[in-house]
Amino acid sequence: MLFHVAMQVRLPPDMPADRADALKSREKAVAQEIQRQGKWPHLWRVAGRYANISIFDVADNDELHALLSSLPLFPYMDITVTPLAQHPSALPAEARA
Numbered sequence: 126m127l128f129h130v131a132m133q134v135r136l137p138p139d140m141p142a143d144r145a146d147a148l149k150s151r152e153k154a155v156a157q158e159i160q161r162q163g164k165w166p167h168l169w170r171v172a173g174r175y176a177n178i179s180i181f182d183v184a185d186n187d188e189l190h191a192l193l194s195s196l197p198l199f200p201y202m203d204i205t206v207t208p209l210a211q212h213p214s215a216l217p218a219e220a221r222a
């Protein structure tokens with residue numbers, strides 16, 4: 126199942142820089158491991174914001190929740206999930222230029 130996921134990071138302004146840096150470093154390692162597993166095929170920065178737009182490819186809602194809640198920044202993110210379904214006008218990838 127594909128999910129569109131929008132994450133807005135909101136670190137507390139008074140969080141010490143070394144704590145924030147450690148969280149971001151751990152976040153990167155976990156995010157890249159999930160990508161290596163093929164479960165996070167798109168990760169895009171939203172220009173001008175500490176936010177991303179992602180596509181997750183997972184078995185079900187429970188797996189998505191497990192992955193999102195495993196992210197070290199999870200307590201500091203507002204996350205909006207949109208389940209994706211097939212569009213009847215969408216060409217299969219192999220039919221596109």
Ligand SMILES: O=C(O)C[C@H]1C=CC(=O)O1
Nearest residue numbers: 134152153156175176177
């Ligand atoms: O920076 C972000 O958008 C938040 C989070 C998502 C992946 C990652 O490495 O950090």
